[in-house]
Amino acid sequence: MYAGPAHIGTLRVASSFKNVHAIMHAPLGDDYFNVMRSMLERERDFTAATASIVDRHVLARGSQERVVDNILRKDKEEHPDLIILTPTCTSSILQEDLQNFVDRASIISDSDVIFADVDHYQVNEIQAADRTLEQVVRYYLDRCHRQEKWDQFLTDAPSANIIGIFTLGFHNQHDCRELRRLLRDLDIKINQIIPEGGSVEDLKNLPKAWFNLIPYREVGLMTAMYLNKEYGMPYISTSPMGAVDMAEWIRQIQKNVNTFTLSSSNKRVDYEPYIDGQTRFVSQAAWFSRSIDCQNLTGKETVVFGDATHAASITKILAREMGIRVSCVGTYCKHDAEWFKEQIQGFCDEILITDDHAEVGDMIAHMEPSAIFGTQMERHIGKRLDIPCGVISAPVHIQNFPLGYRPFLGYEGTNQIADLVYNSFALGMEDHLLDIFGGHDTKEIISKSLSTDIGLIWNPESRLELSKIPRFAREKVERNTEKFARQKGIETITVEVMYTAKEALNT
Amino acid sequence: MSVKINETLTVECETGNYHTFCPISCVSWLYQKIEDSFFLVVGTKTCGYFLQNALGVMIFAEPRYAMAELEEGDISAQLNDYEGLKTLCIRIRKDRNPSVIIWIGTCTTEIIKMDLEGMAPKLESEIGIPILVARANGLDYAFTQGEDTVLAAMAHRCPESEFFVRERKETKQNFFSFHSRKKEELVEYANHPSLVLFGSLPSNVTSQLNLELKRQSIRVSGWLPAQKYIDLPSLGNGVYVCGINPFLSRTATTLIRREKCQLIGAPFPIGPDGTRAWIEKICPVFGVEPQGLKEREERIWESLKDYLDLVHGKSVFFMGDNLLEVSLARFLIRCGMIVHEIGIPYMDKRYQAAELSLLQDTCIKMCVPIPRIVEKPDNSNQIRRIRELQPDLAITGMAHANPLEARGITTKWSVEFTFAQIHGFANAKDVLELVTRPLRRQKNLEDLGQTNLVRK
Numbered sequence: 034m035y036a037g038p039a040h041i042g043t044l045r046v047a048s049s050f051k052n053v054h055a056i057m058h059a060p061l062g063d064d065y066f067n068v069m070r071s072m073l074e075r076e077r078d079f080t081a082a083t084a085s086i087v088d089r090h091v092l093a094r095g096s097q098e099r100v101v102d103n104i105l106r107k108d109k110e111e112h113p114d115l116i117i118l119t120p121t122c123t124s125s126i127l128q129e130d131l132q133n134f135v136d137r138a139s140i141i142s143d144s145d146v147i148f149a150d151v152d153h154y155q156v157n158e159i160q161a162a163d164r165t166l167e168q169v170v171r172y173y174l175d176r177c178h179r180q181e182k183w184d185q186f187l188t189d190a191p192s193a194n195i196i197g198i199f200t201l202g203f204h205n206q207h208d209c210r211e212l213r214r215l216l217r218d219l220d221i222k223i224n225q226i227i228p229e230g231g232s233v234e235d236l237k238n239l240p241k242a243w244f245n246l247i248p249y250r251e252v253g254l255m256t257a258m259y260l261n262k263e264y265g266m267p268y269i270s271t272s273p274m275g276a277v278d279m280a281e282w283i284r285q286i287q288k289n290v291n292t293f294t295l296s297s298s299n300k301r302v303d304y305e306p307y308i309d310g311q312t313r314f315v316s317q318a319a320w321f322s323r324s325i326d327c328q329n330l331t332g333k334e335t336v337v338f339g340d341a342t343h344a345a346s347i348t349k350i351l352a353r354e355m356g357i358r359v360s361c362v363g364t365y366c367k368h369d370a371e372w373f374k375e376q377i378q379g380f381c382d383e384i385l386i387t388d389d390h391a392e393v394g395d396m397i398a399h400m401e402p403s404a405i406f407g408t409q410m411e412r413h414i415g416k417r418l419d420i421p422c423g424v425i426s427a428p429v430h431i432q433n434f435p436l437g438y439r440p441f442l443g444y445e446g447t448n449q450i451a452d453l454v455y456n457s458f459a460l461g462m463e464d465h466l467l468d469i470f471g472g473h474d475t476k477e478i479i480s481k482s483l484s485t486d487i488g489l490i491w492n493p494e495s496r497l498e499l500s501k502i503p504r505f506a507r508e509k510v511e512r513n514t515e516k517f518a519r520q521k522g523i524e525t526i527t528v529e530v531m532y533t534a535k536e537a538l539n540t
Numbered sequence: 541m542s543v544k545i546n547e548t549l550t551v552e553c554e555t556g557n558y559h560t561f562c563p564i565s566c567v568s569w570l571y572q573k574i575e576d577s578f579f580l581v582v583g584t585k586t587c588g589y590f591l592q593n594a595l596g597v598m599i600f601a602e603p604r605y606a607m608a609e610l611e612e613g614d615i616s617a618q619l620n621d622y623e624g625l626k627t628l629c630i631r632i633r634k635d636r637n638p639s640v641i642i643w644i645g646t647c648t649t650e651i652i653k654m655d656l657e658g659m660a661p662k663l664e665s666e667i668g669i670p671i672l673v674a675r676a677n678g679l680d681y682a683f684t685q686g687e688d689t690v691l692a693a694m695a696h697r698c699p700e701s702e703f704f705v706r707e708r709k710e711t712k713q714n715f716f717s718f719h720s721r722k723k724e725e726l727v728e729y730a731n732h733p734s735l736v737l738f739g740s741l742p743s744n745v746t747s748q749l750n751l752e753l754k755r756q757s758i759r760v761s762g763w764l765p766a767q768k769y770i771d772l773p774s775l776g777n778g779v780y781v782c783g784i785n786p787f788l789s790r791t792a793t794t795l796i797r798r799e800k801c802q803l804i805g806a807p808f809p810i811g812p813d814g815t816r817a818w819i820e821k822i823c824p825v826f827g828v829e830p831q832g833l834k835e836r837e838e839r840i841w842e843s844l845k846d847y848l849d850l851v852h853g854k855s856v857f858f859m860g861d862n863l864l865e866v867s868l869a870r871f872l873i874r875c876g877m878i879v880h881e882i883g884i885p886y887m888d889k890r891y892q893a894a895e896l897s898l899l900q901d902t903c904i905k906m907c908v909p910i911p912r913i914v915e916k917p918d919n920s921n922q923i924r925r926i927r928e929l930q931p932d933l934a935i936t937g938m939a940h941a942n943p944l945e946a947r948g949i950t951t952k953w954s955v956e957f958t959f960a961q962i963h964g965f966a967n968a969k970d971v972l973e974l975v976t977r978p979l980r981r982q983k984n985l986e987d988l989g990q991t992n993l994v995r996k
Contacts, residue, residue, distance in 0.1 A: 034592055038585040060647045060678030062562025065590045067939035077946035077994050079923070080939065086556055088679050092651065103557075110920065122584040123647045126615050153584070154612040501743045532748050536843075536966045 035340075035365035035388050035408065035428060040121045041066055042161030043149040044082050046169070046252075047117045049199035049228040053169075054113040054144075055082040056103055058096070058124040058131060073431050074200060081113065087123055100134040108142035114233045115145045115169070122153040145233070147172055159251045159340070160368060162199070166228055167255040173236040174263070187241055191290045191302075192222040194242045197253025198229040203343065203427040204441050205229065208248060211443035215273070219286060219304060227256075240264040244289045248272055248442055249342045251366060267292075273442050274346035275354055275450070276319055280308045311444045318447035321455075322355045330458055334360045336397050338385070338407040339426025341366040343441070345376040347406050347425050350450060352380040357454070360400050361385055363393065390414075404457045409433070423457040489515050491526045498528045513538055549900050549910050551887050556916035559939045560861035560885055561594065561955065562587070563676040563686030564644050568595045569959070570690055571604045573740045576768050578638035579605035580628065582656065583646030604636060610648055617652075622659050629667055638669065640697075640769040642690060645675035670697060670769075682885035684787040684862045684958060687740055691764055691791040695738075695799055698764065698775040729754070732826035734761035736773045736801070738791055739784035741963060743767055748964045749784065749809060756819060756828050764791070775799040782822060784809055784963060786895060787863035789888035805891075807898040810864070811871030812840040812968045817898055840965050844875075847972035850979055852876040854932040857925075860884045860917050861937050862958050866892060868935070870899040871971065873906055880929050883917035933978060948991040950978045 040057060044066045047055035057063060067080040085096070085103040104116055118135050132148050139146040150168055151161040193216060198209045209226060216223055224242035225231060245260060245268040247253040257268035267289050273282040287304045294300045312319055321327060335357055337348045344364045351357040363385030364373050370386045377384065385396055390410045397405060397414050405415045405422040409430050415422035424433055425441075440446040491499065502510050510531070517534035518526055564587055567579045581587055588607040595603075608628055613619040629641055645656050660671040672693045676686035737749065737760055750760045762773020764781075775781075781795045782804040795801040806821030807814050816837045823830045841848075856872055858865045860883025869879045889896065903910045914922075919940065926934055926949060934944055934951045941951040956974055961967045 034585065034588050037589045040586070041589065060562075061556075061558075061682055062560060062564075062590070062678040063586060064559050064939065065562070065593065067559060068937070069593060071939050071942045075942060077943060079943045083557060083920075087647070088556070092679060122586045123651065126648065126651050153586075154615070157585075498744065498747055528747055529751055532751055532966060536840075 035390070035410065037158035037428075038122060039151045039153045039156050039158060039161035040119050040149075042156075042158040042163070042252075043117065043119045043151055043165040045158075045200050045202075046162050046165040046228050047119070047149075048081050049230070050115070050169070051230060051232045052113050053081060053115045053117065053233060054107050054111060055117045055119050055149075056100070056107060057082065057084045057119045057121055058087060058100060058129075059084045059119075059121040060087045060123050063121055063123070070200060073429075073434050075434070081111075082119075083107065087127070092127075096129055096134070100131065101138045104134070104138040104146055105142055108138075108144045113144050115147065116142070117165070117169075118146065118148045120149065120151065120153065125153040145172070159366065162252045163255045166196070166199075166252060167259050169233065170227070170236055170239065170256050171259060173233055174239065177237040185240065187243055187293070188222060188224060190222050191220070191293065192224040192242045193286075194224050194239055194245045195226045196245055196247055196256050197249050197251075198226055199252065200229065201427075202249070202252075203340075203429055203433065204439055207438055207440040208442040208446070210438070211440035211445050212246070212248065212273070214445075215283075215443050218307065219283065220302075221286065221290070240266060242266070243293050244268060244286075249340075250369065250372070251340055251342060272342050272346050274343075274446060275350040276312050276316055276444075276447050277353060278346060278349065279316075279444065279447070280312065283308050316444040316447040318354065318451040321451050326455070327355060330455075331356050332358055333404070333458060334358050334400065334402040336360055336400055336402045336405050336407070336411075337362040337381075337425070338364070338393055338405070338411050340364060341369045341373045341376075343426035345373055347450070348377050348380050350447075351406070351454065355451075355454060358382075360402055361396055363387065363396070404454075406454070406457070421457045423453045425453070488524070489518055489526060490524060495526050495528045495531055498531060510535070549896060549913070551889070551913045551915050553915045554918040554921060556918070558860065558883070558885070558917045558919045558922075559937045561683040561937075562590055562678045563681040563683055563689065564591065564646060565594055565683060566676060566686030566690060567591065567605050567644060570642075570687060570740055570765070573742075573767070574640075574765050574769055576639035576770065577604060578632050578636055578641045579644060580608055580625075580632065580641055581605065581644040581646065582608045582610065582625070582649050582654070583644075584610050584648050587646050587648075604638065606632070615648070615652055621654055622663070625659060626663055626666070629663060629669070629671070633667055633669055638769075640670045640672060642672045642674060642693070644686075644690075645673060645677060647677045647679050650675065650677050650679055672697065682861065682863070684785070684864070685790075685886065687785075688788050688790045691738060691740070691788060692794040694765060694769075694772065695775065695791060695794045698772045698799065700774070700776055729757050729759040732758065732828075733778050733780055734774070735759070735780045735782065735822070735826070736762045736764060736775060737782055737784055738764040738795065739788055740765055741784065742961060745961050745963050745967065748966055752809075752815070752819060752964060753822065755832075756823055756830055758822060758826055758828060775801055778802075780804055780825060782806055782818075783891070784818075785864070786867050786892055787886075789891035792891050805894045807870070807895040808867045809963050810867040811874065811971060812837045812844075812965050813874045813902070814867060814871060814895075814898070815963070815965050815968075817894075821894060836965060840968055844969060844972060847969070847976050848875055850976045851972065853878070854979065855880055855929070856975075857922075857929065857931040857934045857936075858882045858884075859919065859922050859926075859934065859936040859940065859954070860914065861954050864957050864962075865935075866895055866899060866913070868957060868962075868971070869911060870895065870902050871968075872975065873899070873908060873911075874902050875972070876906070878908055879911040880931055881922070881925065882911050882913045883922060884913060884915055887913065887915045933975070946993045950982050952978050 044055050047053050064084045070076050070080045085100045118131055135146050135148040149165050151164055195212055198205045245257045245266055247257050247268055247270040250270050260266040261268055269285045271278055271282045273279045283304050287302055291301050337344050337359055341364045344362055348359050348362045352359050359381040361383040362377055362381045365388040367386055374384055394414045405411045405420055406425045408426050408428050412422040412424055439449050514531050514534045517537055518530055523530055564581055571579050643656050656673045660673050664671040674689040674693045676689045746763055753760055766772055777800040779801045781801045783792055786808050792803055796803050804822055804825055807817040809815040809818040816833050820830050855878040857880045865882045865884045869882045873879055934949050935954050936951050938953055941953050944951045960970050960974055962971045
């Protein structure tokens with residue numbers, strides 16, 4: 034499964050904002066999200082998501098006061114700005130009037146309370162995150178509008194919002210830092226970054242920015258479209274990934290900045306020299322793909338799979354910037370298939386739109402590419418088929434939350450991607466050479482077992498017992514048991530001897 | 541909130557807002573244990589997502605489990621459940637040919653009242669593979685209780701009467717002269733009614749426990765579950781059964797009520813004290829005088845000395861999520877630790893009676909107050925208590941481990957106790973290895989003085 038269930042998306046948005054608490058209407062055990070956030074992101078803080086448990090009693094009599102009580106309790110204990118009641122697959126079928134609970138709770142509580150408008154059976158994690166973000170933004174802007182505390186003026190200097198950076202996102206933290214740096218270089222102020230680290234109280238100031246940046250189209254696009262419709266805010270949904278798209282992104286920013294500065298026309302900006310300098314000298318990627326090393330990559334076949342943003346961008350980088358052949362590219366974002374197909378037109382041989390990892394596996398097995406760029410799923414497929422894989426998109430494991438600085442966006446991102454691509458292939462080549470020359474696997478010759486071992490007999494039962502021990506520990510157990518038997522002058526090793534040996538060695 | 545010191549054993553109950561794994565996680569260890577099985581989880585994307593993430597890489601090792609993902613059509617009964625499951629099971633038979641298919645019912649099948657129990661026998665006769673139904677859902681159960689529901693369902697499938705089988709065997713042996721083998725067994729074991737142990741353990745741990753009882757000349761005639769489904773033990777009137785894990789109360793009830801077995805109520809063989817008490821409860825049932833147990837226990841304690849020095853006088857707080865808590869707490873108290881609180885998802889006082897009384901005895905023996913036992917704990921209350929008590933070690937789920945560590949509270953991730961080998965004399969060391977690991981790391985990093993790593 035590539036994209037998780039809907040409530041995960043809502044929880045990711047909720048727990049990215051500061052001081053927002055999510056309450057799931059869910060049975061025991063559905064709060065697995067907290068484990069993921071705590072383990073993958075290595076979060077130091079308690080994840081602001083709890084469950085209002087659905088159990089037998091709820092099934093029999095409905096939640097009654099329980100949900101309202103849980104909301105009010107959180108309100109009293111932690112004083113969040115906003116509490117989001119999150120439905121799960123279980124509550125979807127129970128069809129309780131959760132909106133009613135929210136209405137009742139919001140009358141009493143100091144926190145704002147909203148009900149996440151996501152249907153488990155209609156949307157997945159990504160779509161739910163997109164919706165929830167829009168819902169939260171809309172809620173605060175609408176309210177502000179009603180109260181007419183409206184400050185419509187744009188900021189004096191050019192400014193932008195970055196929308197869609199959030200928790201458990203693929204390299205989101207690093208990308209965010211890279212974007213900040215880029216915008217500082219371009220002399221553009223950052224108005225707000227949402228949802229990560231954002232405060233819902235500040236959302237009313239979103240329209241003060243000159244334009245919105247949507248680095249990943251999966252999450253944030255709905256919000257941007259809403260802000261565009263209601264407040265006429267332009268948005269840039271190009272991902273600044275890869276040198277070509279980087280340049281395109283900066284030019285779009287330039288256009289937006291210049292449109293707004295027309296009145297005071299002497300302040301028009303020209304970013305072309307910046308683009309040129311960065312592309313040729315700050316980013317090493319352009320030079321790298323012309324260097325002799327990269328000649329070896331010419332025409333190598335690859336398969337790319339991931340979310341729409343990353344799969345499309347990486348495909349364009351491989352084909353357009355590195356001259357590598359992309360035999361097949363695919364995405365699991367089925368809802369965005371049209372955009373995806375349009376983006377990669379002309380950069381690949383085949384397109385695969387699916388969320389079934391078995392289908393992706395079959396395709397890879399059939400293509401036999403020299404390298405795969407995909408998610409953790411593809412990494413495992415690659416392992417089985419002995420094809421190297423670079424991970425470029427969620428879903429991911431803990432190793433894709435590196436501590437070091439590893440953006441995928443911006444000019445530093447181009448360097449990181451070039452490394453990733455090159456290293457995947459280099460390893461593939463090494464493997465291949467080793468194969469041709471017989472490999473360096475000399476395990477058979479050099480063994481840790483001692484030649485004096487002969488003379489000990491393992492009876493059939495103990496043999497069998499030994500075979501049940503996981504392989505990585507088996508040799509050690511075998512050695513230790515034999516050592517013990519030799520010390521004690523035992524000739525036949527029985528199961529009993531094995532375990533006596535284990536105990537004896539405990540000391 | 542102040543913390544009372546109990547002189548007697550009491551069980552409090554809180555709100556039940558706590559973190560634990562969904563009971564369907566039992567699939568992860570049971571499919572490995574029962575080699576010829578196939579587990580089919582009938583649930584939603586949420587269940588699948590949990591299994592995929594909780595089991596990590598295992599999902600790609602072509603495991604013998606799968607999800608039957610329910611979609612909107614299934615929920616609104618537009619699709620035919622029976623036909624859907626039939627198609628799936630036929631495919632499973634074709635691809636894997638298992639000896640048994642186990643359907644795991646989830647919250648969703650519960651709510652839409654999908655009649656798995658009704659469909660299973662029908663489909664079973666149609667496709668010719670036994671189909672068991674276990675309702676391991678989060679509405680009713682927590683984490684390890686999932687195994688309980690599966691084993692309870694499996695108990696029904698155990699071959700019926702031991703007598704016929706044994707008589708048949710004996711006549712066979714007379715005819716085909718397996719005399720030598722039989723004689724040998726007679727010498728080694730006391731003649732006693734059959735004993736079946738229940739609870740899923742790695743096969744080398746079952747061997748160790750078998751051996752332990754063999755030393756007392758008690759023969760274990762079978763395990764529920766066995767390594768293979770087709771090797772399920774015989775049950776029936778006159779068969780004695782004994783549990784090895786504290787979360788198997790439904791299985792125990794089924795064995796007593798439905799299978800007419802005699803339950804030996806004993807503490808669980810966790811820690812040398814528990815293992816000894818466990819054997820000592822089993823022996824008299826078969827008229828055996830336990831031999832050399834005291835010395836054996838002492839030898840194990842002796843071998844644990846280094847660990848005991850580390851844990852002595854340190855305090856522990858169990859937040860509670862896997863029902864092993866009472867047994868572990870009892871063992872740790874015996875090791876010289878102070879237990880502040882034993883959180884536990886569910887407390888079956890009858891099934892755990894012997895364990896609870898051993899806990900009480902241990903507390904008296906070690907001169908410490910009996911810790912409060914909190915059933916269905918409330919995690920936010922517990923975290924408040926942890927902050928107040930500042931225990932040396934909090935045994936907790938992963939959701940709270942990192943945040944607590946960042947606040948200077950040393951933690952041990954509780955799920956590891958479920959997957960580590962902790963039963964029997966020989967594995968006592970492994971329990972302490974787990975418990976002391978955070979303490980040892982703490983010691984290694986002590987001089988850095990960076991215990992609190994959150995901004996106020």
